[in-house]
Amino acid sequence: xxxxxxxxxxxxxxxxxxxxxxxxxxxxxxxxxxxxxxxxxxxxxxxxxxxxxxxxxxxxxxxxxxxxxxxxxxxxxxxxxxxxxxxxxxxxxxxxxxxxxxxxxxxxxxxxxxxxxxxxxxxxxxxxxxxxxxxxxxxxxxxxxxxxxxxxxxxxxxxxxxxxxxxxxxxxxxxxxxxxxxxxxxxxxxxxxxxxxxxxxxxxxxxxxxxxxxxxxxxxxxxxxxxxxxxxxxxxxxxxxxxxxxxxxxxxxxxxxxxxxxxxxxxxxxxxxxxxxxxxxxxxxxxxxxxxxxxxxxxxxxxxxxxxxxxxxxxxxxxxxxxxxxxxxxxxxxxxxxxxxxxxxxxxxxxxxxxxxxxxxxxxxxxxxxxxxxxxxxxxxxxxxxxxxxxxxxxxxxxxxxxxxxxxxxxxxxxxxxxxxxxxxxxxxxxxxxxxxxxxxxxxxxxxxxxxxxxxxxxxxxxxxxxxxxxxxxxxxxxxxxxxxxxx
Numbered sequence: 001x002x003x004x005x006x007x008x009x010x011x012x013x014x015x016x017x018x019x020x021x022x023x024x025x026x027x028x029x030x031x032x033x034x035x036x037x038x039x040x041x042x043x044x045x046x047x048x049x050x051x052x053x054x055x056x057x058x059x060x061x062x063x064x065x066x067x068x069x070x071x072x073x074x075x076x077x078x079x080x081x082x083x084x085x086x087x088x089x090x091x092x093x094x095x096x097x098x099x100x101x102x103x104x105x106x107x108x109x110x111x112x113x114x115x116x117x118x119x120x121x122x123x124x125x126x127x128x129x130x131x132x133x134x135x136x137x138x139x140x141x142x143x144x145x146x147x148x149x150x151x152x153x154x155x156x157x158x159x160x161x162x163x164x165x166x167x168x169x170x171x172x173x174x175x176x177x178x179x180x181x182x183x184x185x186x187x188x189x190x191x192x193x194x195x196x197x198x199x200x201x202x203x204x205x206x207x208x209x210x211x212x213x214x215x216x217x218x219x220x221x222x223x224x225x226x227x228x229x230x231x232x233x234x235x236x237x238x239x240x241x242x243x244x245x246x247x248x249x250x251x252x253x254x255x256x257x258x259x260x261x262x263x264x265x266x267x268x269x270x271x272x273x274x275x276x277x278x279x280x281x282x283x284x285x286x287x288x289x290x291x292x293x294x295x296x297x298x299x300x301x302x303x304x305x306x307x308x309x310x311x312x313x314x315x316x317x318x319x320x321x322x323x324x325x326x327x328x329x330x331x332x333x334x335x336x337x338x339x340x341x342x343x344x345x346x347x348x349x350x351x352x353x354x355x356x357x358x359x360x361x362x363x364x365x366x367x368x369x370x371x372x373x374x375x376x377x378x379x380x381x382x383x384x385x386x387x388x389x390x391x392x393x394x395x396x397x398x399x400x401x402x403x404x405x406x407x408x409x410x411x412x413x414x415x416x417x418x419x420x421x422x423x424x425x426x427x428x429x430x431x432x433x434x435x436x437x438x439x440x441x442x443x444x445x446x447x448x449x450x451x452x453x454x455x456x457x458x459x460x461x462x463x464x465x466x467x468x469x470x471x472x473x474x475x476x477x478x479x480x481x482x483x484x485x486x487x488x
Contacts, residue, residue, distance in 0.1 A: 037420070043057055079197060081131075093185065126393070159176070222421040262407070268397075315371060322375070335387065343460070350456040
Protein backbone atom coordinates (compact mmCIF):
# COMPACT_ATOMS: atom_id res chain seq x y z
CA UNK A 1 0.00 0.00 0.00
CA UNK A 2 1.41 3.37 -1.02
CA UNK A 3 1.47 6.18 1.48
CA UNK A 4 0.06 9.55 0.59
CA UNK A 5 2.29 12.43 -0.32
CA UNK A 6 1.99 14.02 3.05
CA UNK A 7 3.27 10.88 4.73
CA UNK A 8 6.19 10.20 2.47
CA UNK A 9 8.75 12.06 4.56
CA UNK A 10 7.72 10.31 7.77
CA UNK A 11 7.24 6.80 6.41
CA UNK A 12 10.28 6.42 4.20
CA UNK A 13 13.26 4.63 5.79
CA UNK A 14 16.60 6.39 5.54
CA UNK A 15 18.48 6.04 2.27
CA UNK A 16 21.68 4.24 3.16
CA UNK A 17 23.77 5.92 0.47
CA UNK A 18 22.71 9.42 1.57
CA UNK A 19 23.41 8.61 5.20
CA UNK A 20 26.83 7.24 4.19
CA UNK A 21 27.62 10.55 2.46
CA UNK A 22 26.65 12.52 5.56
CA UNK A 23 28.77 10.23 7.75
CA UNK A 24 31.67 10.57 5.31
CA UNK A 25 31.39 14.36 5.41
CA UNK A 26 31.66 14.27 9.22
CA UNK A 27 34.65 11.94 8.88
CA UNK A 28 36.29 14.42 6.48
CA UNK A 29 35.56 17.20 8.97
CA UNK A 30 37.34 15.21 11.71
CA UNK A 31 40.26 14.34 9.42
CA UNK A 32 40.89 18.01 8.68
CA UNK A 33 40.71 18.91 12.37
CA UNK A 34 41.79 16.11 14.72
CA UNK A 35 43.74 14.18 12.08
CA UNK A 36 45.90 17.20 11.24
CA UNK A 37 46.25 18.10 14.94
CA UNK A 38 47.74 14.66 15.57
CA UNK A 39 50.43 15.32 12.97
CA UNK A 40 51.58 18.68 14.31
CA UNK A 41 55.00 17.27 15.38
CA UNK A 42 55.46 15.91 11.84
CA UNK A 43 54.45 19.25 10.30
CA UNK A 44 56.90 21.07 12.57
CA UNK A 45 59.68 18.71 11.53
CA UNK A 46 58.83 18.64 7.82
CA UNK A 47 58.69 22.42 7.37
CA UNK A 48 61.32 23.35 9.99
CA UNK A 49 59.08 25.72 11.92
CA UNK A 50 58.55 26.34 15.62
CA UNK A 51 55.82 24.70 17.65
CA UNK A 52 53.84 27.95 17.95
CA UNK A 53 54.03 28.47 14.18
CA UNK A 54 52.98 24.90 13.44
CA UNK A 55 50.02 25.29 15.82
CA UNK A 56 48.52 27.87 13.46
CA UNK A 57 47.93 25.09 10.93
CA UNK A 58 45.22 23.91 13.33
CA UNK A 59 44.35 27.21 15.02
CA UNK A 60 43.96 29.16 11.77
CA UNK A 61 41.80 26.38 10.32
CA UNK A 62 39.53 26.44 13.38
CA UNK A 63 39.39 30.24 13.36
CA UNK A 64 38.24 30.37 9.75
CA UNK A 65 35.78 27.61 10.61
CA UNK A 66 34.28 29.88 13.29
CA UNK A 67 33.42 32.47 10.65
CA UNK A 68 32.60 29.98 7.90
CA UNK A 69 30.18 27.91 9.97
CA UNK A 70 27.40 30.51 10.26
CA UNK A 71 28.02 31.70 6.67
CA UNK A 72 27.70 28.17 5.29
CA UNK A 73 24.64 27.56 7.44
CA UNK A 74 22.99 30.73 6.12
CA UNK A 75 23.88 29.79 2.56
CA UNK A 76 22.25 26.43 3.22
CA UNK A 77 19.05 28.27 4.07
CA UNK A 78 19.32 30.51 1.02
CA UNK A 79 20.32 28.03 -1.66
CA UNK A 80 19.54 24.60 -0.18
CA UNK A 81 21.84 22.52 2.01
CA UNK A 82 22.54 19.91 -0.68
CA UNK A 83 23.95 22.48 -3.15
CA UNK A 84 25.99 24.25 -0.49
CA UNK A 85 27.46 20.98 0.83
CA UNK A 86 28.59 20.03 -2.68
CA UNK A 87 30.27 23.44 -3.07
CA UNK A 88 32.06 23.07 0.27
CA UNK A 89 33.30 19.60 -0.70
CA UNK A 90 34.67 20.97 -3.99
CA UNK A 91 36.58 23.76 -2.19
CA UNK A 92 37.98 21.30 0.36
CA UNK A 93 39.12 18.94 -2.41
CA UNK A 94 41.09 21.67 -4.21
CA UNK A 95 42.65 23.00 -1.01
CA UNK A 96 43.61 19.47 0.05
CA UNK A 97 45.40 18.85 -3.26
CA UNK A 98 47.38 22.07 -2.77
CA UNK A 99 48.23 21.05 0.82
CA UNK A 100 49.44 17.64 -0.35
CA UNK A 101 51.70 19.01 -3.09
CA UNK A 102 53.24 22.11 -1.51
CA UNK A 103 56.68 22.29 0.04
CA UNK A 104 56.10 25.76 1.49
CA UNK A 105 54.73 26.28 4.98
CA UNK A 106 53.14 29.58 3.91
CA UNK A 107 51.22 27.89 1.09
CA UNK A 108 50.19 25.08 3.44
CA UNK A 109 48.89 27.61 5.96
CA UNK A 110 46.87 29.46 3.30
CA UNK A 111 45.41 26.18 2.04
CA UNK A 112 44.49 25.23 5.61
CA UNK A 113 42.69 28.55 6.02
CA UNK A 114 40.69 27.80 2.88
CA UNK A 115 39.88 24.35 4.26
CA UNK A 116 38.24 26.14 7.18
CA UNK A 117 35.00 26.19 5.15
CA UNK A 118 34.71 22.54 6.21
CA UNK A 119 33.52 23.90 9.56
CA UNK A 120 30.11 24.22 7.93
CA UNK A 121 29.86 20.53 7.08
CA UNK A 122 28.52 19.40 10.46
CA UNK A 123 25.60 21.88 10.69
CA UNK A 124 24.76 21.08 7.06
CA UNK A 125 24.72 17.37 7.92
CA UNK A 126 22.48 17.98 10.93
CA UNK A 127 20.09 20.05 8.80
CA UNK A 128 19.97 17.42 6.07
CA UNK A 129 19.50 14.73 8.67
CA UNK A 130 16.57 16.49 10.28
CA UNK A 131 14.78 17.47 7.07
CA UNK A 132 15.52 14.33 5.07
CA UNK A 133 15.06 11.60 7.68
CA UNK A 134 12.06 10.71 9.84
CA UNK A 135 12.09 12.28 13.29
CA UNK A 136 11.86 8.88 14.96
CA UNK A 137 15.18 7.79 13.43
CA UNK A 138 17.17 10.87 14.47
CA UNK A 139 19.02 9.15 17.34
CA UNK A 140 20.45 6.32 15.24
CA UNK A 141 21.70 8.40 12.28
CA UNK A 142 23.05 11.18 14.52
CA UNK A 143 24.98 8.55 16.48
CA UNK A 144 26.45 7.27 13.21
CA UNK A 145 27.54 10.80 12.29
CA UNK A 146 29.22 11.11 15.67
CA UNK A 147 30.94 7.74 15.22
CA UNK A 148 32.35 8.86 11.88
CA UNK A 149 34.50 11.42 13.73
CA UNK A 150 36.55 8.51 15.06
CA UNK A 151 37.06 7.06 11.59
CA UNK A 152 38.14 10.38 10.06
CA UNK A 153 40.51 11.31 12.86
CA UNK A 154 42.07 7.85 12.80
CA UNK A 155 43.36 8.30 9.26
CA UNK A 156 46.01 10.75 10.40
CA UNK A 157 47.13 8.39 13.13
CA UNK A 158 47.42 5.42 10.78
CA UNK A 159 49.43 7.50 8.30
CA UNK A 160 51.76 8.63 11.08
CA UNK A 161 52.26 5.00 12.06
CA UNK A 162 53.00 3.98 8.46
CA UNK A 163 55.35 6.83 7.54
CA UNK A 164 56.72 7.94 10.91
CA UNK A 165 57.90 11.55 10.96
CA UNK A 166 58.42 14.10 8.25
CA UNK A 167 56.68 15.08 5.05
CA UNK A 168 55.31 11.76 3.68
CA UNK A 169 52.69 11.34 6.43
CA UNK A 170 51.57 14.95 5.96
CA UNK A 171 51.30 14.59 2.18
CA UNK A 172 49.35 11.35 2.38
CA UNK A 173 46.94 12.78 4.95
CA UNK A 174 45.93 15.62 2.64
CA UNK A 175 45.86 13.28 -0.36
CA UNK A 176 43.41 11.09 1.57
CA UNK A 177 41.31 14.18 2.38
CA UNK A 178 41.23 15.20 -1.29
CA UNK A 179 40.22 11.70 -2.41
CA UNK A 180 37.47 11.45 0.20
CA UNK A 181 36.12 14.91 -0.71
CA UNK A 182 35.93 13.97 -4.41
CA UNK A 183 34.16 10.67 -3.68
CA UNK A 184 31.65 12.42 -1.43
CA UNK A 185 31.11 15.15 -4.02
CA UNK A 186 30.34 12.70 -6.83
CA UNK A 187 28.17 10.42 -4.70
CA UNK A 188 26.38 13.24 -2.89
CA UNK A 189 25.35 14.87 -6.16
CA UNK A 190 23.13 11.88 -6.89
CA UNK A 191 21.83 10.78 -3.48
CA UNK A 192 21.58 13.79 -1.15
CA UNK A 193 18.07 15.25 -0.65
CA UNK A 194 16.90 18.71 -1.55
CA UNK A 195 15.88 20.93 1.38
CA UNK A 196 13.64 24.00 1.64
CA UNK A 197 15.09 27.34 0.64
CA UNK A 198 14.44 30.42 2.72
CA UNK A 199 15.21 33.47 0.55
CA UNK A 200 14.50 35.93 3.38
CA UNK A 201 17.57 34.71 5.28
CA UNK A 202 20.28 37.35 5.77
CA UNK A 203 23.97 37.07 6.58
CA UNK A 204 25.33 39.22 9.41
CA UNK A 205 28.51 40.39 7.66
CA UNK A 206 29.51 43.03 10.30
CA UNK A 207 29.03 40.51 13.11
CA UNK A 208 31.09 37.86 11.32
CA UNK A 209 33.93 40.28 10.58
CA UNK A 210 34.01 41.48 14.18
CA UNK A 211 33.87 37.91 15.51
CA UNK A 212 36.80 36.94 13.30
CA UNK A 213 38.77 40.05 14.27
CA UNK A 214 38.25 39.59 18.01
CA UNK A 215 39.16 35.89 17.87
CA UNK A 216 42.25 36.58 15.76
CA UNK A 217 43.47 39.29 18.15
CA UNK A 218 43.07 36.97 21.13
CA UNK A 219 44.88 34.08 19.45
CA UNK A 220 47.67 36.32 18.14
CA UNK A 221 48.08 37.72 21.65
CA UNK A 222 48.61 34.19 22.96
CA UNK A 223 51.17 33.57 20.21
CA UNK A 224 53.08 36.75 21.06
CA UNK A 225 53.10 35.90 24.76
CA UNK A 226 54.50 32.49 23.86
CA UNK A 227 57.26 34.04 21.74
CA UNK A 228 58.12 37.09 23.85
CA UNK A 229 57.10 36.06 27.37
CA UNK A 230 54.28 37.23 29.60
CA UNK A 231 55.60 40.82 29.54
CA UNK A 232 55.01 41.18 25.79
CA UNK A 233 53.82 44.70 24.90
CA UNK A 234 52.46 43.47 21.57
CA UNK A 235 50.45 40.79 23.34
CA UNK A 236 48.97 43.36 25.73
CA UNK A 237 48.04 45.64 22.81
CA UNK A 238 46.34 42.76 21.02
CA UNK A 239 44.38 41.89 24.16
CA UNK A 240 43.24 45.51 24.48
CA UNK A 241 42.15 45.50 20.83
CA UNK A 242 40.25 42.26 21.41
CA UNK A 243 38.46 43.75 24.43
CA UNK A 244 37.42 46.83 22.45
CA UNK A 245 36.32 44.67 19.54
CA UNK A 246 34.30 42.45 21.86
CA UNK A 247 32.40 45.46 23.24
CA UNK A 248 31.67 46.65 19.71
CA UNK A 249 30.60 43.15 18.67
CA UNK A 250 28.05 42.94 21.47
CA UNK A 251 26.64 46.33 20.52
CA UNK A 252 26.37 45.44 16.82
CA UNK A 253 24.78 42.07 17.52
CA UNK A 254 22.07 43.60 19.72
CA UNK A 255 20.98 45.78 16.78
CA UNK A 256 21.27 43.18 14.02
CA UNK A 257 17.96 41.66 12.80
CA UNK A 258 19.64 38.25 12.25
CA UNK A 259 22.81 38.28 14.39
CA UNK A 260 25.45 35.60 14.17
CA UNK A 261 25.61 35.74 17.99
CA UNK A 262 21.95 35.99 18.91
CA UNK A 263 22.04 37.09 22.55
CA UNK A 264 18.36 36.28 23.03
CA UNK A 265 18.88 32.72 21.86
CA UNK A 266 22.12 32.33 23.78
CA UNK A 267 20.50 33.50 27.02
CA UNK A 268 17.92 30.69 26.96
CA UNK A 269 18.89 28.17 29.61
CA UNK A 270 18.89 25.05 27.37
CA UNK A 271 21.00 26.66 24.65
CA UNK A 272 23.26 28.40 27.16
CA UNK A 273 24.06 25.03 28.74
CA UNK A 274 24.64 23.32 25.38
CA UNK A 275 26.89 26.09 24.09
CA UNK A 276 28.95 26.13 27.28
CA UNK A 277 29.40 22.36 27.04
CA UNK A 278 30.56 22.61 23.41
CA UNK A 279 32.96 25.48 24.14
CA UNK A 280 34.64 23.74 27.09
CA UNK A 281 34.73 20.20 25.69
CA UNK A 282 36.07 21.53 22.37
CA UNK A 283 38.93 23.12 24.30
CA UNK A 284 39.65 19.94 26.28
CA UNK A 285 39.37 17.65 23.26
CA UNK A 286 41.82 19.59 21.09
CA UNK A 287 44.18 20.26 23.96
CA UNK A 288 44.56 16.55 24.65
CA UNK A 289 44.67 15.80 20.92
CA UNK A 290 47.66 18.13 20.53
CA UNK A 291 49.52 17.47 23.80
CA UNK A 292 49.48 13.67 23.66
CA UNK A 293 51.46 13.48 20.36
CA UNK A 294 53.86 16.10 21.75
CA UNK A 295 54.55 13.88 24.77
CA UNK A 296 55.20 10.92 22.47
CA UNK A 297 57.67 12.88 20.34
CA UNK A 298 59.51 14.61 23.23
CA UNK A 299 62.97 13.15 24.03
CA UNK A 300 63.31 10.76 26.96
CA UNK A 301 65.86 12.99 28.69
CA UNK A 302 63.09 15.50 29.43
CA UNK A 303 61.79 13.08 32.07
CA UNK A 304 58.31 12.85 30.54
CA UNK A 305 58.76 12.26 26.81
CA UNK A 306 58.75 8.86 25.13
CA UNK A 307 61.17 9.80 22.35
CA UNK A 308 59.20 7.54 20.04
CA UNK A 309 58.03 7.54 16.43
CA UNK A 310 54.99 6.54 14.43
CA UNK A 311 54.39 3.09 15.91
CA UNK A 312 54.11 4.36 19.49
CA UNK A 313 52.08 7.37 18.32
CA UNK A 314 49.60 4.95 16.78
CA UNK A 315 49.49 2.94 20.02
CA UNK A 316 48.79 6.10 22.03
CA UNK A 317 46.39 7.94 19.72
CA UNK A 318 44.45 5.18 17.96
CA UNK A 319 42.44 4.41 21.15
CA UNK A 320 41.12 7.97 20.94
CA UNK A 321 39.66 7.38 17.49
CA UNK A 322 38.42 3.89 18.32
CA UNK A 323 36.77 5.39 21.39
CA UNK A 324 35.10 8.07 19.28
CA UNK A 325 33.86 5.44 16.82
CA UNK A 326 32.44 3.16 19.51
CA UNK A 327 31.14 6.12 21.52
CA UNK A 328 29.18 7.47 18.57
CA UNK A 329 27.57 4.10 17.85
CA UNK A 330 26.88 3.57 21.55
CA UNK A 331 25.36 7.04 21.84
CA UNK A 332 22.87 6.33 19.07
CA UNK A 333 21.95 2.91 20.48
CA UNK A 334 21.48 4.19 24.03
CA UNK A 335 19.19 6.99 22.92
CA UNK A 336 17.28 5.06 20.29
CA UNK A 337 16.64 2.14 22.65
CA UNK A 338 15.50 4.46 25.45
CA UNK A 339 18.15 3.23 27.90
CA UNK A 340 19.52 6.75 28.35
CA UNK A 341 18.20 10.14 27.36
CA UNK A 342 20.29 12.50 25.27
CA UNK A 343 20.71 14.65 28.39
CA UNK A 344 22.11 11.69 30.36
CA UNK A 345 24.48 10.81 27.52
CA UNK A 346 25.75 14.41 27.47
CA UNK A 347 26.35 14.32 31.23
CA UNK A 348 28.23 11.02 30.95
CA UNK A 349 30.43 12.33 28.14
CA UNK A 350 31.44 15.48 30.03
CA UNK A 351 32.40 13.33 33.02
CA UNK A 352 34.57 11.19 30.71
CA UNK A 353 36.30 14.31 29.39
CA UNK A 354 37.20 15.20 32.99
CA UNK A 355 38.37 11.64 33.70
CA UNK A 356 40.64 11.65 30.65
CA UNK A 357 42.28 14.91 31.70
CA UNK A 358 42.75 13.59 35.25
CA UNK A 359 44.47 10.48 33.88
CA UNK A 360 46.96 12.67 32.01
CA UNK A 361 47.53 14.85 35.07
CA UNK A 362 48.15 12.13 37.67
CA UNK A 363 49.54 9.06 35.88
CA UNK A 364 53.28 8.80 35.24
CA UNK A 365 54.32 9.38 31.65
CA UNK A 366 54.08 6.17 29.66
CA UNK A 367 52.40 4.74 26.58
CA UNK A 368 49.79 2.87 28.66
CA UNK A 369 48.67 5.93 30.63
CA UNK A 370 48.59 8.11 27.52
CA UNK A 371 46.53 5.50 25.65
CA UNK A 372 44.04 5.31 28.52
CA UNK A 373 43.68 9.10 28.61
CA UNK A 374 43.16 9.40 24.86
CA UNK A 375 40.67 6.49 24.88
CA UNK A 376 38.53 8.26 27.50
CA UNK A 377 38.75 11.50 25.51
CA UNK A 378 37.68 9.73 22.32
CA UNK A 379 34.81 7.87 23.98
CA UNK A 380 33.57 11.18 25.40
CA UNK A 381 33.78 12.82 21.96
CA UNK A 382 31.75 10.06 20.32
CA UNK A 383 29.08 10.00 23.02
CA UNK A 384 28.67 13.77 22.98
CA UNK A 385 28.44 14.29 19.21
CA UNK A 386 25.16 12.48 18.58
CA UNK A 387 23.55 13.63 21.83
CA UNK A 388 24.46 17.27 21.16
CA UNK A 389 22.85 17.19 17.71
CA UNK A 390 19.61 15.80 19.14
CA UNK A 391 19.53 18.22 22.06
CA UNK A 392 20.13 21.22 19.80
CA UNK A 393 17.20 20.23 17.62
CA UNK A 394 15.00 19.76 20.68
CA UNK A 395 15.99 23.04 22.30
CA UNK A 396 15.88 25.27 19.21
CA UNK A 397 12.88 27.56 18.84
CA UNK A 398 10.78 27.47 15.69
CA UNK A 399 12.80 28.12 12.54
CA UNK A 400 16.12 28.56 14.38
CA UNK A 401 17.68 25.08 14.14
CA UNK A 402 20.28 26.09 11.55
CA UNK A 403 21.23 29.17 13.58
CA UNK A 404 21.62 27.32 16.88
CA UNK A 405 23.53 24.39 15.36
CA UNK A 406 25.83 26.81 13.53
CA UNK A 407 26.45 28.89 16.66
CA UNK A 408 27.18 25.75 18.66
CA UNK A 409 29.73 24.73 16.01
CA UNK A 410 31.33 28.18 16.19
CA UNK A 411 31.80 27.87 19.94
CA UNK A 412 33.21 24.35 19.63
CA UNK A 413 35.75 25.59 17.07
CA UNK A 414 36.61 28.60 19.24
CA UNK A 415 37.16 26.30 22.19
CA UNK A 416 39.44 24.08 20.11
CA UNK A 417 41.39 27.05 18.75
CA UNK A 418 41.99 28.45 22.23
CA UNK A 419 42.87 25.00 23.55
CA UNK A 420 45.61 24.60 20.92
CA UNK A 421 46.93 28.15 21.23
CA UNK A 422 46.88 28.27 25.05
CA UNK A 423 48.78 24.98 25.11
CA UNK A 424 51.37 26.32 22.66
CA UNK A 425 51.78 29.52 24.69
CA UNK A 426 52.22 27.75 28.05
CA UNK A 427 54.71 25.26 26.63
CA UNK A 428 56.67 28.01 24.85
CA UNK A 429 56.85 30.18 27.97
CA UNK A 430 57.88 27.17 30.06
CA UNK A 431 60.52 25.93 27.64
CA UNK A 432 62.07 29.20 26.59
CA UNK A 433 63.78 29.64 23.26
CA UNK A 434 66.01 26.58 23.19
CA UNK A 435 64.88 24.03 25.78
CA UNK A 436 61.95 21.68 26.03
CA UNK A 437 58.86 22.55 28.11
CA UNK A 438 58.88 21.49 31.73
CA UNK A 439 56.83 18.63 33.11
CA UNK A 440 55.10 21.19 35.36
CA UNK A 441 53.73 22.98 32.30
CA UNK A 442 52.10 19.80 30.99
CA UNK A 443 50.72 19.01 34.45
CA UNK A 444 49.23 22.51 34.73
CA UNK A 445 47.57 22.23 31.32
CA UNK A 446 46.02 18.85 32.06
CA UNK A 447 44.86 20.01 35.49
CA UNK A 448 43.26 23.05 33.89
CA UNK A 449 41.56 20.79 31.34
CA UNK A 450 40.13 18.67 34.15
CA UNK A 451 38.75 21.76 35.91
CA UNK A 452 37.14 23.05 32.70
CA UNK A 453 35.64 19.63 32.01
CA UNK A 454 34.11 19.64 35.49
CA UNK A 455 32.52 23.00 34.69
CA UNK A 456 31.09 21.36 31.56
CA UNK A 457 29.68 18.60 33.79
CA UNK A 458 27.90 21.30 35.79
CA UNK A 459 26.49 22.85 32.61
CA UNK A 460 25.23 19.44 31.49
CA UNK A 461 23.53 18.89 34.85
CA UNK A 462 21.81 22.30 34.61
CA UNK A 463 20.32 21.46 31.20
CA UNK A 464 16.56 21.11 31.83
CA UNK A 465 15.14 17.60 31.86
CA UNK A 466 12.30 18.62 29.55
CA UNK A 467 13.23 21.52 27.27
CA UNK A 468 10.28 23.48 25.90
CA UNK A 469 8.64 21.68 22.98
CA UNK A 470 9.23 23.16 19.56
CA UNK A 471 7.21 23.25 16.36
CA UNK A 472 8.42 22.12 12.97
CA UNK A 473 10.07 24.78 10.84
CA UNK A 474 7.49 26.06 8.33
CA UNK A 475 8.32 25.70 4.65
CA UNK A 476 7.93 28.95 2.67
CA UNK A 477 5.28 28.88 -0.09
CA UNK A 478 6.53 27.57 -3.39
CA UNK A 479 9.33 25.49 -1.86
CA UNK A 480 9.17 21.79 -1.18
CA UNK A 481 11.43 19.34 0.56
CA UNK A 482 12.29 16.14 -1.22
CA UNK A 483 12.86 13.45 1.43
CA UNK A 484 15.50 10.79 1.05
CA UNK A 485 14.20 8.03 -1.15
CA UNK A 486 13.69 4.60 0.44
CA UNK A 487 16.21 1.90 -0.23
CA UNK A 488 14.93 -0.76 -2.59
